[in-house]
Amino acid sequence: MxxxxxxxxxxxxxxxxxxxxxxxxxxxxxxxxxxxxxxxxxxxxxxxxxxxxxxxxxxxxxxxxxxxxxxxxxxxxxxxxxxxxxxxxxxxxxxxxxxxxxxxxxxxxxxxxxxxxxxxxxxxxxxxxxxxxxxxxxxxxPTGKPVPARIGKVLIAWKPSREAGHAVRFALPVLAAADEVEVFTVEEGDTTTADSGAKLAAWLATHGVNAKHRHVAEGNAGHAITNEVQKFGADLLVMGAYSRSRFAEMVLGGVTASLLVDPPVALLIAH
Structure with missing residues (x-):
């Protein structure tokens, strides 16, 4: 598409x-x-x-x-x-x-x-x-932050969820046109996340997307993603929205809710 x-x-x-x-x-x-x-x-x-x-x-x-x-x-x-x-x-x-x-x-x-x-x-x-x-x-x-003239660097905040999968598939045209793509995973107690991120990078290659994978073993996912956006210099962040219920995120906090309040860069989200 x-x-x-x-x-x-x-x-x-x-x-x-x-x-x-x-x-x-x-x-x-x-x-x-x-x-x-x-x-x-x-x-x-x-x-x-x-x-x-x-x-x-x-x-x-x-x-x-x-x-x-x-x-x-x-x-x-x-x-x-x-x-x-x-x-x-x-x-x-x-x-x-x-x-x-x-x-x-x-x-x-x-x-x-x-x-x-x-x-x-x-x-x-x-x-x-x-x-x-x-x-x-x-x-x-985001309002009041620099708007890129071109989407050259794209960061994918990945976890093996339906919502993240939808977001990546929707983003394929943007990923294919980007200069650099990084699949970023945070362990957060799930030891399968790193392997899933590596598999996503390999799958993206079949679509002509030259993506690298970076994994961090621990830490708060929201903070880790925000830091990685700055470190990578991303123009766009691709992520799934509300992989657990919106109510649960409102009560317990969550990555989607925190990033929507103050996006570090433009987000491409899907549920």
């Missing part, structure tokens, strides 16, 4: 510039078209109560006022990169609208959701919601 359509979440929030830049870089590298999906109804706000209705109507009015500027920015960036691009405005709520659109795109680009603005707080569960509910990969772009 190749990447032919990149779906971009378009919204007047603090992460738009960074995720637009990432989507443009990914589309240019993949020879894909970009579709910007702009939603007018705010995320996470129910349609009940007169006071709430007045508030929502004000947010929708603001969204309509801001659309022209964002659309012009989108068209300028995609034209400068020589990309085929389209823009769609939808009345619906962002999470449900994106969930429906994901089925007809090869990858969906959203932002991490740091705290600090109303827009960010309303969309606080968007990345994990899409990863859990959709049938395609989601790229989660």
């Amino acid at each position: 190749s990447i032919r359509t990149v779906l971009l979440h378009a919204a007047p929030d603090s992460g738009f510039n960074d995720r637009l830049a990432f989507a443009v870089a990914l589309a240019r590298q993949s020879g894909a078209a970009i579709k910007g999906l702009y939603t007018l109804y705010p995320a996470g706000v129910p349609r009940v109560g007169r006071a709430l209705s007045i508030y929502v109507n004000e947010l929708v009015r603001e969204a309509k006022e801001k659309e022209g500027g964002l659309k012009a920015q989108f068209e300028q960036a995609t034209a400068a990169a020589g990309l085929a691009a389209s823009w769609e405005t939808i009345e619906g709520e962002v999470a449900s609208s994106l969930r429906e659109a994901v089925a007809f795109a090869d990858i969906t680009v959203v932002s991490e959701t740091p705290y600090g603005t109303v827009d960010d707080q309303l969309a606080a569960t968007l990345p994990e919601h899409l990863a859990m509910a959709c049938n395609g990969p989601v790229a989660v772009v």
Whole structure:
């Protein structure tokens, strides 16, 4: 499979510039078209109560006022990169609208959701919601961190799980185009992980991906992955999302939850 359509979440929030830049870089590298999906109804706000209705109507009015500027920015960036691009405005709520659109795109680009603005707080569960509910990969772009002009180095955070396997298969077009790929495994009490990582590197070679494998014997997986991203100089981190239940990660903590809060680099995740 190749990447032919990149779906971009378009919204007047603090992460738009960074995720637009990432989507443009990914589309240019993949020879894909970009579709910007702009939603007018705010995320996470129910349609009940007169006071709430007045508030929502004000947010929708603001969204309509801001659309022209964002659309012009989108068209300028995609034209400068020589990309085929389209823009769609939808009345619906962002999470449900994106969930429906994901089925007809090869990858969906959203932002991490740091705290600090109303827009960010309303969309606080968007990345994990899409990863859990959709049938395609989601790229989660950190806000305020350097965006690579090209995805040259890719780190795979690997464990022998269904979710990690899905993420790697979805990422194959990006892995094949990368300059360097590293399969990174952390033992965490499972002695089979290292062997599984070596097998993944060998399997990737059959797809033209020249991947090396690095294993660390112990340590916290979340911290180890973040450190390895910096050490390897990765432009993208590929990983499975919620290999144990989301509830368990919320209660006990987990790699997915910790990395979604503060991604060290853009994530490509799948469930």
